[in-house]
Amino acid sequence: MTARFLTLAIPMFTQVVVALALLGIPHITPRDLLFGIPVPEGFRSTERGRRALRSYRLRIAIPAAISLLGMALFPNPLVDVGAVLVTTVLGIASFVAQNRKLKPFAIQPSLIRQTTLSPSEPLPWFAWSGILPLLLLAGAAMYLHSHWDQIPARFPVHFSFDGTPNRWADRTVRGVYGPLVMGGGFTAWLFGLVLAGWYGSRRADSMRRPIVVVMLMVELMIALLFGALPLKLTGVIALPMSVMVLGPLALLIPAMAYAVRESNKPHDPDPTPNECWKGGMIYYNPNDAALFVQRRDGIGFTVNLANRWSWAIYGSLLLVIAGPFLLG
């Protein structure tokens, strides 16, 4: 009964979270932007602004509700994945549609740029805490190494919803340290992203520091998850799965709250020309040396796809994701 309930509840919960995240985009975006379009002050309260928001909400809420109904009536993994994918694609399409409709109302934020002639500043002290997650993973590996004899010859690595193990691994270097290596890849990639975020964004960007903090928290979260996983699975430590997953996730909340608060403070607009934005989501400007610019579809940074380093970022991410599969 519990397994059946979880089989239904987890995908439906995911679907609700995805729909809510999409619905929340216009509300976490700075007030001077709407669907990626810089708009005059107070535009959101005008009839045109309200209509755009209403239309966007309906285009997400209706398909999401139908998908939820479908998931409840036809419990099937394919239906679950399809429903989440359809909601995401429709959400993005709806955002782009509103972006196009609002283009006639766009104002061009000032393109005047100003900077100090001081030399490059060093990384802030807290950025070095990005090394801590890598040390945590190394510590987990050392702990496993020192307790090697306590690890069973075969141990479960995957469970069904009722908690019954359905996949096993052997006590081999790959079986035991595999998750740590994978986590190390992600963590190192995220630390690289922290450095790139600091050096590849404008010094005057008010979101530079908050975004670096959020990325560091994500890095720590990944390291804690991947570090605790082999310790738990091999039985070296006893830790409830809920604590293992929700604990690291909780780290993100204060960091996100800090980023949202900073984003809502008055700030100078990023000097990006409107014509370099595609759909309000993609920035492509070969005449801008910045690798990271303030995004227009939410808070945080997006990459300048005209900067060749942006492709290095995506390429290395692909390598980190595909690496474990390529290595078998």
Add this chain to the structure above:
Amino acid sequence: MAAPLLRIDPSSPAPLMRQIVDQLRVLLVEGSLQPGMVLPPVRRLATDLAVHFNTVAEAYRQLALEGWLDLRQGRGATVLEREAPAPSRREISGYRQRLRELVSQMRAQGVSPARIAAELKSIVEDIE
């Protein structure tokens, strides 16, 4: 002392490279940028000003040619001690022509000759 500011305006008719060169030269002549000071690396300045790397690199090269900056690979741009060269008659003539054009433009806008003279005097004294 606060680091000097650089400001560019893409809507100005002057090319961005020219705006950077002109403003840096003003700061160098005024002494806001002292010999030995290190300017931001090309990538840093280009990122902050939202311009292409080549725009800043070209501006630095231009000032290095004029003897203001020392550009060395990996060390950024360092401000040099510079002896002002004696201008040639042709250069003086060129400046005179540019001043004439500027003064005419000011006169056309209704600025009085006395005001123009006062402004020029004030600028020269500030730079001194």
